[in-house]
Amino acid sequence: MAIGATAGVAAVGGIALSAQAADGADSSSSSDALAFDPDGYTELTTTVTDTDGDDKEVVYHFWKAITYVANPVDEDYQSLNVSVPVKIDGEAVDASDAPILFANSVGGYMPSSVADATGIGGGGMSGGGGMPSGAPSGSAAPSPSASNANGNTNGTGGALSTNQLLALAAGYVVVEPGARGRTLKNADGEYYGTAPAAIVDLKAAVRYVRFNKGRIPGNTDRIVSAGTSAGGALSSLLGASGDSKIYAKYLKELGAADASDAIFATGAWCPITDLEHADGAYEWNWGTNDLSTGEQVDQTVSKELRSQFAEYQATLKLRGLNGFGTLTARNYDEYLVKQYLEPSATTYLKSLSDSDRETYLAANTFITWSGGKATFTWADFLTHVGARKKTTPAFDAFDLSTGENNEFGKGTTETRHFTAYGLKNDTTGLTAKRLDSDIPEMLNLMNPMYHLGQKNPGRSKHWWIRLGTEDSDTSLTVSANIAAAAAGLGDDVNHLYYWDQGHGANTDPGDFIQWIAKVTGYKKK
Structure with a gap:
């Protein structure tokens, strides 16, 4: 069946697209509601610019x-x-x-x-x-x-x-x-x-x-x-x-x-x-950083949450990559700097021209550049990042205002607390003394750390994890804990941070x- 429609040209994620509908196949209904119809596609053509800047014409079938x-x-x-490719630059693909x-x-x-x-x-x-x-x-x-x-x-x-x-x-x-x-x-x-x-x-x-x-x-x-x-x-x-x-x-x-x-x-x-430990992790990471308004968050709340993170991290008994040892609230800053942040900065600086590197280092004097490696302290790194994105608590807000509060809503209730600390300090007038009884189950259903802790045999054995060093939407410890937990189970882990990049890089x-x-x-x- 000739489709005959032609799509315009667009740019998606920095990659040029030129989609053109071609001949497809008639869809046929299946007696099994979950049976995929191999013939129910439209044939399209798109041009993809690869990471080397080369264009590839891809013909693909689209369901x-x-x-x-x-x-x-x-x-x-x-x-x-x-989407299934059938031809790339004129050559058939199986x-x-x-x-x-x-x-x-x-x-x-x-x-x-x-x-x-x-x-x-x-x-x-x-x-x-x-x-x-x-x-x-x-x-x-x-x-x-x-x-x-x-x-x-x-x-x-x-x-x-x-x-x-x-x-x-x-x-x-x-x-x-x-x-x-x-x-x-x-x-x-x-x-x-x-x-x-x-x-x-x-x-x-x-x-x-x-x-x-x-x-x-x-x-x-x-x-x-x-x-x-x-x-x-x-x-x-x-x-x-x-x-x-x-x-x-x-x-x-x-x-x-x-x-x-x-x-x-x-x-x-x-x-x-x-998420149930995200408030503590966030304050451990960004607790001393001001908001973009220049205001400091409530340090009493921040310190209480940092203490919660220390207790939680101790229960995990995770060992850092490359033989670092057990990760705790006391040494996690050292671990992040040595395992992720300095290597990230080093990779970035090596990618620059000599003149651009000199300019960057002149503007960021907290970095010591010697022998082709960047070194710096955790405190200087926090100063370099600057303003934190979120107030405190960052996830289970006292006023039930976050998206995460909505994520744990139920029935006609739009938002709910999912931590005892959030509920205890509620400012919306709630009188409940305990979290709703289904919250623990919901937390397990939504948390990969729970399943890694259970050594789930059906888990993925290969992990690619990325985070920007300036991403204060979350704590740098969250992805590092996932990486450490997976690696501790013997899984293949490829984890690094992008220097000076924000959320979603x-x-x-x-x-x-x-x-x-x-x-x-x-x-x-």
């Missing part, structure tokens, strides 16, 4: 907005897109055994829909605009943390759309799932996208892909997830919680496919996660695509 559960609550969000990049577009734990997408990379996807790939800290784009509902670096124009397009040009299959989010309400005013809806939906989408092995092109045993911010949290959670039984009742209610929801590898950028997308090929053992046919 749009396929509902991935038998009993959807909202099909607008519980659907996915599939993607039947290619890795599958499973790239969610969740930002701020908000709803994410692929229903209006016009092709790969998020064209028409909901979720809002975000910080572009590699954007420096201080960019005008909104921060995509849960506390800022407008941000989303995976959707239109964002960092993860770069990953998706580069993956397609590398010959990989790309799956883009939608998911319910925290702001969705039905006619009765009930919230139906709060925890654990997003992770349950993404698990159901993984199950759909695995269930359709042989119908959906690609190697369903080589699914690699990707996400940023809250999407990075969900990607981490997918990786940590593969086949965990605690989601069974939720997946059954949706009529999810009878298949595994384990993934092979995890890509997570600036994950906003471990993705400055090495080409390396991520090569990493996928390496860990999956894939060689393009």
Whole structure:
């Protein structure tokens, strides 16, 4: 069937696109609601500019907005897109055994829909605009943390759309799932996208892909997830919680496919996660930094939360990478500086020309540059970053004002406390002395650290984790703890920080695509 429509030219994530509809195949209805229709695609052509600046013309088959559960609550969000390359620069590509990049577009734990997408990379996807790939800290784009509902670096124009397009040009299959989010309400005013809806939906989408092995092109045993911010949290959670039984009742209610929801590898950028401990981690990291207004946060609250972090970190008994030893609140600053921050600064400075390096060092005298290496103190690093993004508490606000408070809403209750400390200091007039009884379960369902602590056998064994050094949407310890926990279980961990980059940065997308090929053992046919 000739489609005949022609899409315009757009720029997505810094990569030029020129989509042109061509001949596709007629969709045919299936007796099985969860059977993927191999012929239900549209053939499109796009031009992808790779990280070397070279253009690649990619012809691909595109399946749009396929509902991935038998009993959807909202099909607008519980659907996915599939993109499969068939020709790259005129040469036929066989993607039947290619890795599958499973790239969610969740930002701020908000709803994410692929229903209006016009092709790969998020064209028409909901979720809002975000910080572009590699954007420096201080960019005008909104921060995509849960506390800022407008941000989303995976959707239109964002960092993860770069990953998706580069993956397609590398010959990989790309799956883009939608998911319910925290702001969705039905006619009765009930919230139906709060925890654990997003992770349950993404698990159901993984199950759909695995269930359709042989119908959906690609190697369903080589699914690699990707996400940023809250999407990075969900990607981490997918990786940590593969086949965990605690989601069974939720997946059954949706009529999810009878298949595994384990993934092979995890890509997570600036994950906003471990939420029940995030306030303490944030204050440990940024507690002495002023807000952008120049005001200092309540230091009594900050110190109490820092103490909570120290207690929590001690219970984890995590060992740092490269033989550092047990990570504690007392030595975590040293660990971050030596393991991540100085190497990050060194890599950045080495990438500069001699004159640019001299200029940067002259403007940042806290760095000692000697023997081709950067050294500095934790205190000077904090001064260099400057203003913190969030007040205190950063996540479980006393006035129930954050996106995370909304994420743990239930029924017609828009926001709830999810920490005892937040509830104890509530300023909204609540009289409850204890957290709602379901909160502990919700926290386990939403926290990758819980599953890593359980040594979940179905977890991902390969981890790609990235964070900007100036990202004060979260604590630098959050991703470092995930990395340490995974490495402590013997998993392959590739974790680094981007120097002078803010929330949502993705400055090495080409390396991520090569990493996928390496860990999956894939060689393009």
